[in-house]
Each structure stands twice: as C-alpha cells, then as structure tokens.
Amino acid sequence: MQNPNLPLTAVIMAGGKGERFWPKSRVRCPKQFLSLTGDGETMLQKTFKRISRLVPPEQVYVVTNGEYMDLVKSQLPEVPESNLLREPAARNTAPCIALAAAVIAKRCGDALMLVLPADHLVRHEPICADVLERAAAAAAEKDAMVTIGITPTYPETGYGYIAFSDADSGGTGVYEVDCFKEKPDLETARQYVESGNYLWNSGMFAWKASTYLKAIREHLPAVADITDRLQEACDTPGFEKTLLEQFPQMPSISVDFGVLEHEKTLYTIPGSFGWDDVGSWPSLRRVARTDTNGNYRDGDVVTFGTKNCVFSGGKRLIAAIGLDHIIVVDTDDALLVCDVDAAQNVKKITEMLREQGRGELL
C-alpha cells in the first residue's frame, strides 16, 4: 500500500505560550524560543535539527502564533518563509495540524507528515530519528495514524499515557493503541509503569495529510469544513484574508481529544530515546547535566553545601549556600526563587502580576 513517492514533511508546532518557565519565558518569548539547557540552542532549533536528519528544510513547516513569526524566522532561517504558517488565533493542536495538512495537501497532493511539538528535548537524537522514520513508514503502509509512545522509566504524573495492545507486532515494533489515559495520580502511574502495557504520550505523530484530513472530516466536521476552505485558498492572493476570517472560527480542541481518541484503529511505536517534555524548571535536573551534588547549573554559579537545585543564571553571579531542592532563575528584571516541589505555582506569581497590571514582567 505504501506509495514510495510520497514526500516526507515535518510540521513543528511552535505556538505555545507556556508560563511555567517564567521569568525566562515571557509572553513575547515563550519556552520554545529559549535555550534552557545552556548550550545556546533554542528548543525550536533543537527540534528543527532533530527533524533535519529526515526531512530537508524546504519540507519543514512551522505553525505558530503571528506574534512569534519574527522569532521563528530569525531562529530558523533555513526554513522557507512560505512554510511558516500563522495561526491567527490559538485553537489548540487539532486546528493547528489541520492548517498544516491543508497547505501540504495543496502543495504536494499528499505527503507524510511528522508532527512534533517545538518545546521537547531528546537526548538520543539518532534513536529518535529512527523511530520517527519507522513511524512514517508505518503510517504510509497502514494508511493510519501513528503516535510515538515513550517507554516510561518512572511513574511520572505529569504525562498522559497510551495503553497499547500486547499482541505480537510481528517484529515491526508497531502496536495498536487500546486507549489514551489522562495524567494519572502517582499510584495509577505506578501501576501503568509496572504493567508494561503503558507508554508516555509524547505528542509526536506520523500520518499522511490525507489520513488526517479524512479523520477530521469524520470526527471534527466543523474543523474539516474550514480546513477545506484554507486548502482551496492556499497559495492564492486571498489566502491571508481567508486564514484570518476562517481559522478563528475553528473550535479550540486538541488532536488527542478531538481526533485520536475517536479513531477506531491507530498505532503506536514505543521509543526510548531520552525524551522529556521539559514541563517546568525542576525537569531540567532530569534532562540536563548536573554537578556531583545534583545541581543543574546554567550561568555564573558558586555553591557551598548546596544540592538538588536548579540554577538558571543571567548576567550576574549567583551564590548559593546550604540550599536543597531550590530553583533560582535570574533575569534582568525579575528573579525567581522557588522550592522544587512548589514549581507548579509559578503561574500563581504570573497571575498576581497580571492582576497588579504589571504586564511588562509577563
């Protein structure tokens, strides 16, 4: 069934506004545009580099908020401007991917799409590329949606899980998905990990544009109608106008909830390549190098009797004494000091600042 001529494209979703990396991430420059691991490469650039192992730059699409278009252009000069797709409004992932599918279908007739969030980290890039390549092949061969699952290494409660069928894959490593599970509590997460039948939902997918368009026609007809109009207008002088008028009319819905959970047959490929969604400051201790005391250090940091901390520095010296499980993030106009176990409350601070009318700090 595989069409050997089907081109391979990548769609990087870069429209997120995540506040969990405040004060480094700001409304005007969210997480995906930051270099959080201190190596000078932003999350978006890492994602592009990752996918470049498989897809040439002219087949890479980036979907993002209009506000971030200049950031994307300056961080990914290799990607043709016509491949930078603008979401006139935030409508979650199902419409985001629909926009990309419409453009790709118009330009290529049909194509394989590797869909990736712009703000995750991967430690073992070659293994990841291999899994993505196999996912694309499976999506083509089975004419089905394929999601990349991650073999869980601990009972994380911050991820969604995929229950997969334990039927023999016949050596292909491609399994049918039983169902998706929302973020579990710790006890449930432990059971998931112990059972061996659950994977982390990575938010990375492979499918043909035509498969996705067919799926939204079935599960999200309102999205499909607008997507048809976008495809029709794509690469005509009226596209910008149509996009501005039509896109905001789509419902805000995730691809998981709006499409995948309704698909009767879909597949997962379990991967294990040091993936992490880097959801908040404490996760840097998981994904990046730490010192012998378990401290993640980015910047000019001097410590004494300090362990299990996260330091993300700015221009100044950070001196830490006697700290355990503390996050310190230094920027020009705001400083965050936070207990590791309270990192989910960063948004309480940004809410307070918003209420106080201090938008310049957000």
Add this chain to the structure above:
Amino acid sequence: MQNPNLPLTAVIMAGGKGERFWPKSRVRCPKQFLSLTGDGETMLQKTFKRISRLVPPEQVYVVTNGEYMDLVKSQLPEVPESNLLREPAARNTAPCIALAAAVIAKRCGDALMLVLPADHLVRHEPICADVLERAAAAAAEKDAMVTIGITPTYPETGYGYIAFSDADSGGTGVYEVDCFKEKPDLETARQYVESGNYLWNSGMFAWKASTYLKAIREHLPAVADITDRLQEACDTPGFEKTLLEQFPQMPSISVDFGVLEHEKTLYTIPGSFGWDDVGSWPSLRRVARTDTNGNYRDGDVVTFGTKNCVFSGGKRLIAAIGLDHIIVVDTDDALLVCDVDAAQNVKKITEMLREQGRGELL
C-alpha cells in the same frame, strides 16, 4: 566627684569591614554605610541620630579606615571634618578608642566619651539615650569605666555576656561587673539567661578620656606610649605624619580583651531598648518589621506560600514560591540565596571569590 563642666563627646567606631552582609556589603562599602532596614538611613546615620539626642555634632567623633573617609563625610555632613579620625591600619577597638581619647584629651583637656559601634540597631531610641546619659553620669561620678549591658531576651550564642554583681545598686541601676564571658554554646547561654545575672555585651561604653588613658597606661603600655605621641601631635602640622607612622605600630587588640577584662572595678548599666548587633542576614527578621508570614521584605517582592524568609532586593522583582527559612539578597552584580541556618557560610563564598581572583565582587 562629678565635674559638672566636663563636656560630653561621642565616639563612633566605623572602621569595620564585616563581610557577613555580602553581597550588599562590599569591601568598599561595608555594613555600617548601608541602609539594611529599607528606610533609606544607613546604620552610621542611625547611630549619629541616636547620639545626637545627647551630644551636639561638633562633639561627635568618628574613627574609621582611610578608605571610608569619603563615605563618612557624605553620610554625616553635620560632623566637622576635624572630628573624622583616620585609622591608617586596622588595629581593633583598643587603639581605635585610644586615638579618639588622645584627640579629645588634647582638645578638651578632659571629657566624657560615649563610645558606640556604627553598625548596631536600636528600636527604642529614647530609652537607649536615657541609658547612655546615665552611663556617662556614672562614669563621671565613679571615675570608672561603664559598659552598657543588654538584658537578654533569649539565649543568643552570637554575643558575649557580662556577669554582673547582684549587690543592690541602691536605686542607681549601676552594677559592678564580675567578669566577661565569650560567646557561649546554647546550653550555657540558656543558663546565663535563666540566672538573671548575665547581660549581653553591647560594645557601648562610657568613660572619661582621662580614665581610658589611665587604663591603657596600666594594661596596654605600648598603646599608651603611642597614644601620648598622637595626643602631642594632634592639631599640629605634623599630626598626619605621626599618625601614619605611629598608629600602625599599635598591637591589634580589642578594648574588651585588652582593657576591660583587666580592670579591677568597672560598672555596667543594664538596658533594654531593642538593641541588636545585626550580625548577619537572619538578624533582620529580629530587628525589622516582618509580614504576617514572618518574612522580612525590602524591595519589590512577591511571595506565594513563603515564610520566615529574608528578602533584600535590588532593582528587580523577586518572586518567591514555597520557601521557608531562605535568605535572598539581590544586587546589580551578585545574587545570594542562602538557607537561614547556613548564613555563617557567606564568608565561604567570599573566600572562594577571593581565591578565584574575583575581587570586583567583594
């Protein structure tokens, strides 16, 4: 015995180089020149204001390191320049006071001296002034050295103690000192406080210049010889040269260890006026106003779930989440984050910086 015409002078000792308030205090601008309590008044200015209740500016003397002379001039424009006495080298308190006594004796013949450190805080200034006034009167009447003791309110291990005689003072509130005690361990400090016979050694004293000069002649003859030469040269064209040559030859010794502990008869007046030597960052929680969660806040600070902390801000917002017993000090070029119980290790950081040749941060 009291000479009603004896003028009252004050000697403020402002030569300290304390590193315990790093990074706000720096070698070039130590604690006494900082406004640590966030009210814009420096410790030195507060000390001057305190003593101004009793002593006119032209009778106030400040002894300090040559490096700090400009700081003193700018912070205390009221004090005549000829009363700013320069220590050519750091020689601890006995020589510091000897220099002041020499100048005062030369100019006034004799005078009462109220001797005060420049870097302590007092909450109840009128009560403090009253105790100092009574101490001066007792020093004149008894022709003896009088030290201000502080009725201890808790078993502080960071202060020296004064054991005083429980003989009835005859309503004068002036007691004989039995002996001085070094900083005790916690158990000993508890016994001291419970006994009722111990006071904190505040480092504030009252005596006549002639009494002090007599005492050093007896207990520190090497200091006394040089002091005589300084007194001789004072207010002559050769004073600067004599000071530069002679002062550094004095031994480095404290007035407690070199003089007071050897005096057969000396007195103490117990006072209770919210005195604190503000020895380190955690002490700000004792001496200054805290919020309902026990946080000391100076600067632009937003907190969530945070208690018992010390925030000393700079130009930027400090956001604190889930912290307990943490010190955060923000300056333009260095940031300190420190557990309250580890504050004594601030010097470990300054030592490291010195070893690393980063003197610009000290």
